[in-house]
Amino acid sequence: MDEPKGPGISGYSQAVQNASRSLQHCLERAQEVVPQQQHQETPVYLGATAGMRLLSLDNRHVAMEVLSAVENKLRSSPFNFQGARIITGQEEGAYGWITINYLLGSFKQSGWLNFLPKLTSIKETVGALDLGGASTQITFVPEQEQSESQENSLHFRLYGKSYNVYTHSFLCYGKDQALRMKLVRDLQNAETGRLQDPCFHTGYERNVSIRDLYASPCTANYKQSLAFPQLHVVGSGDYQACQTRIEELFNKTSCPYSKCSFNGIFLPPLQGHFGAFSAFYFVMNFLNLSAESSPAPLNSAISTMKNFCSRPWSEVKAAYPQVKEKYLSEYCFSGTYIISLLKTGYGFSLETWQQIQFLGKIGSSDAGWTLGYMLNLTNMIPAEQSLMRPLSHAGYVGLMVLSSLVLVGALLLGWCIFRKPRCLRKGIV
Ligand SMILES: Nc1nc2c(ncn2[C@@H]2O[C@H](COP(=O)(O)OP(=O)(O)OP(=O)(O)O)[C@@H](O)[C@H]2O)c(=O)[nH]1
Numbered sequence: 001m002d003e004p005k006g007p008g009i010s011g012y013s014q015a016v017q018n019a020s021r022s023l024q025h026c027l028e029r030a031q032e033v034v035p036q037q038q039h040q041e042t043p044v045y046l047g048a049t050a051g052m053r054l055l056s057l058d059n060r061h062v063a064m065e066v067l068s069a070v071e072n073k074l075r076s077s078p079f080n081f082q083g084a085r086i087i088t089g090q091e092e093g094a095y096g097w098i099t100i101n102y103l104l105g106s107f108k109q110s111g112w113l114n115f116l117p118k119l120t121s122i123k124e125t126v127g128a129l130d131l132g133g134a135s136t137q138i139t140f141v142p143e144q145e146q147s148e149s150q151e152n153s154l155h156f157r158l159y160g161k162s163y164n165v166y167t168h169s170f171l172c173y174g175k176d177q178a179l180r181m182k183l184v185r186d187l188q189n190a191e192t193g194r195l196q197d198p199c200f201h202t203g204y205e206r207n208v209s210i211r212d213l214y215a216s217p218c219t220a221n222y223k224q225s226l227a228f229p230q231l232h233v234v235g236s237g238d239y240q241a242c243q244t245r246i247e248e249l250f251n252k253t254s255c256p257y258s259k260c261s262f263n264g265i266f267l268p269p270l271q272g273h274f275g276a277f278s279a280f281y282f283v284m285n286f287l288n289l290s291a292e293s294s295p296a297p298l299n300s301a302i303s304t305m306k307n308f309c310s311r312p313w314s315e316v317k318a319a320y321p322q323v324k325e326k327y328l329s330e331y332c333f334s335g336t337y338i339i340s341l342l343k344t345g346y347g348f349s350l351e352t353w354q355q356i357q358f359l360g361k362i363g364s365s366d367a368g369w370t371l372g373y374m375l376n377l378t379n380m381i382p383a384e385q386s387l388m389r390p391l392s393h394a395g396y397v398g399l400m401v402l403s404s405l406v407l408v409g410a411l412l413l414g415w416c417i418f419r420k421p422r423c424l425r426k427g428i429v
Contacts, residue, residue, distance in 0.1 A: 016066050023070060027077050039078040046070060046084035047373050049092055050135030050171055056086060057217045087373070089169020093137035094154055095372030097128040097165060100275045102375060103362035107159050108385075125163065129276035129356070130369065131283075131338065133176035134218075138261070138346060139167040142268035148257045149266035160385030166268050168261070172218035173249075173341070175279050175334050181249055182333075183231065184213060184222040193228030199242040199333035200235030204313035206329070207232055239302075239309040239336055246333075246340045262345050270348065273355045277367035281360045283334040286323070290358035298343065298353040305335045 034042050048067065056063035067084050074081040087095075101107055106125045127140025145164050147153035156163045172181060179199075186195055200206070208231045214223045250262035261267035276284070284290040287308060289301050296304065308316075309332040320328055342348045348356065359367040375381050 016069055019066060019070060020073060023073050027073075027079075031078065034079075036078075040080060042079050043378060044074055044077070044079040044081050045374065045377050046074060047087045047091075047370070048084070049087060049369075050089065050132055050169070050174055050177075052086045053089070053171060054134055054177070054217055058215075082377070087369075089135055089137065089171060090154065090167055091373075092130065092135070092369050093128065093139040093167035093169050094156075094165065095369035095376065096130045096137060096277070096367075097125070097139040097167070098156075098158075098372030098375060098381070099365075099369060100128050100277070100359065100362060100367050101125045102372065102381065103365055103367070104275075107161070107381070124272050127270075127272055127274040129274050129280055129342075131276070131279040131341075132174040133279070134174040135169050135171045135177075136173045136341065137167065137169045138267070139165060140271055140274065142166045143271045144268060147266075147268070152266055157383045158381050160383075168265055168267070170263075170265070172216075173345075175283075175330075175337055177216060177218045178246070178249060178337055179330070179333055180213060180216055180219050181222075182245055183208065183233070184219045185248060186245065187213075187226070187231065188222065188224070190231075193226075193230055194232045194234060196236050197233050197242075198236045198238035198240075198245065198309070199336060200233060200237065200329060201309065201311060201313035201316055201332060202235050202237040204235035204329055205233065235313060237309045237311070237313075237332065239306040239332070242309060242333065242336045243340055246337050247344050250340070250345045252344075261347070267346065270346065270352050270355075273357065275359045275362075275367060276342075276356050277359045279334065280338060281358045281367070282327075283331060283338055284358040285360060286327075286331055287335050289335075290360075295354070295357060298339070298348070298350050301335075301339060301353075305332070305339060308332060308335065 030042075030044075031039065048070075052063055052066070055066065063086070067086070071081070071084045074084065104126055125141050128137070130137040130139075141163055147164070147166060152166055152168050154165045154167055156165060172178070182199070183195070183197075186197065210226055210229055210231055213231065214220060251264070252260070252262055254264055256264060257266040259267055259269065281290060284295075284301075287301075287304055289296045289304060313329070316328060317325075342353070342356070361367060365371060
């Protein structure tokens with residue numbers, strides 16, 4: 001779910017209306033895709049993510065109202081509605097990891113092997129990097145089984161194999177909330193309502209309501225009374241300066257563990273390949289930095305960003321008339337944020353950057369937490385590997401013929417024994 005607007009009845013009712021509209025759209029689409037005779041038996045679950053976690057922190061009552069409005073709508077749909085809830089950051093990380101490894105066939109060493117040769121030639125599971133609007137998750141199987149931080153460790157038993165998984169969800173570090181956090185930090189030194197921002201293109205201007213900016217729990221701590229009600233953001237298109245400001249969001253000063261990502265959060269050494277999806281993919285794909293076979297090296301990603309951020313807004317707008325202005329205007333910030341998060345936040349190096357693959361879909365399925373959520377709720381992934389290997393078509397036909405022969409033989413034997421004792425005497429059997 002996209003993040004809700006800040007407090008104030010109008011902001012919240014707007015959020016409820018938006019949620020209701022998106023849901024209506026989803027339901028209409030689902031009714032087209034699922035054959036009508038299967039509507040009643042098709043289970044529907046709703047999981048809400050960090051936008052709703054933030055709303056719940058800010059105003060639990062309103063968050064529950066939003067959920068119950070959504071529930072009512074789903075209950076009146078023709079589908080078999082099973083429940084709506086806000087999932088935790090840990091769950092979001094875990095389900096994203098389950099989704100991509102399920103689709104890549106890492107649990108059973110089969111699946112969409114031909115679609116992603118780089119990731120699917122790997123025998124181990126693949127780590128998951130998810131970037132939303134309000135939170136971001138990193139999940140992978142570290143080399144060391146013992147975790148220094150229990151709150152970051154999960155244990156799964158899937159298809160007869162045990163997995164000790166590291167996961168962390170950074171609330172407020174989704175790209176929309178990160179932009180808000182950057183803006184309120186920039187505002188701390190501002191004397192007027194005009195802010196020069198290197199993360200937007202030159203010639204780009206945007207007004208941001210100060211009230212909205214401080215409305216999120218991610219920015220509330222920075223709240224100060226300002227003489228102006230609006231912030232006037234003016235782009236200056238400078239990747240390096242933008243990166244410097246973004247990096248201030250990652251506090252690397254103290255770490256109570258042997259190794260941390262940022263803000264004192266434990267992070268074991270990065271291990272193996274990673275699939276990066278959701279906004280990681282939307283942004284890197286737009287910037288042509290997501291090629292499946294060989295994603296651009298970190299250095300070329302940085303030069304692409306330098307070049308892109310320095311382009312005047314009028315030129316960018318003219319070059320991409322089909323892209324929504326909200327997304328287009330923020331690609332400079334978002335691309336820079338992604339590089340900083342991966343490099344400075346998580347510590348990907350020039351070498352380990354090459355282990356990341358930006359994924360939109362795997363086969364025909366979206367990479368994201370939702371499939372993993374459904375697989376879990378519908379018990380589609382067994383804890384133990386089935387002892388019987390599934391039969392091939394030829395094996396199945398052979399088995400059917402053999403069973404038929406045994407059945408006929410048994411009937412014949414029964415008939416001989418109970419009805420025609422002379423069969424035995426004549427030595428038929
Ligand atoms: N460029 C681009 N951005 C998109 C698109 N769809 C969504 N986004 C943005 O990508 C970010 C992630 O969106 P979602 O994947 O819906 O994630 P979310 O529900 O906000 O995730 P949480 O933070 O966990 O709540 C948000 O900032 C969206 O505004 C798209 O088609 N193109």
